[in-house]
Amino acid sequence: MRNNDYRILEKYHLKINEISYIVCEHFNIELDKLKSTSRSGEIVKARNFAIYFIQLYLQKFIPLSSTQHRLIALYLLRDRLTIRHHHINTSWLISHDKEYIKEYNLIIIKFNNNDFF
Numbered sequence: 001m002r003n004n005d006y007r008i009l010e011k012y013h014l015k016i017n018e019i020s021y022i023v024c025e026h027f028n029i030e031l032d033k034l035k036s037t038s039r040s041g042e043i044v045k046a047r048n049f050a051i052y053f054i055q056l057y058l059q060k061f062i063p064l065s066s067t068q069h070r071l072i073a074l075y076l077l078r079d080r081l082t083i084r085h086h087h088i089n090t091s092w093l094i095s096h097d098k099e100y101i102k103e104y105n106l107i108i109i110k111f112n113n114n115d116f117f
Contacts, residue, residue: 009071012061016054016075022110023050026103035076045100048090049107051076055087 009016017031024031027046034047051072058068069080069087076083093100 005067005070005074008062008067009074012058012071013075015057016072018114019053019057019111020050022114023053023107026107026110045103047076048086048093049103051083051086052090052094053107053111 020031020034023046024034026049027042029043029046033043034050036043038044054072054075055065055068058071059065062068062071065084066080069083072078072083073080090100094104095101
């Protein structure tokens, strides 16, 4: 991680936490589980959506996807390539998998109620 990443993450930490809490609430899991190394299906799905929506939020302020991935990796205690992998897979699933499309739409409604996007 670059030293500046910690300062940037601190600036956006509250909103990133809010996004994570909304996703965790939707999947009925705790934030600690989202940040855990668990590979349980529901936790992985929640983590995928959290990464996807956090990156959507960060795109408004940080133009480089590599910086976005580093910040999310720092927040979720993962490496940058894992974050990139989750984001690419989730993007594909949201456009092709009926269950992911349904979950995406339900989470978007919650975000719209909180004026996120």
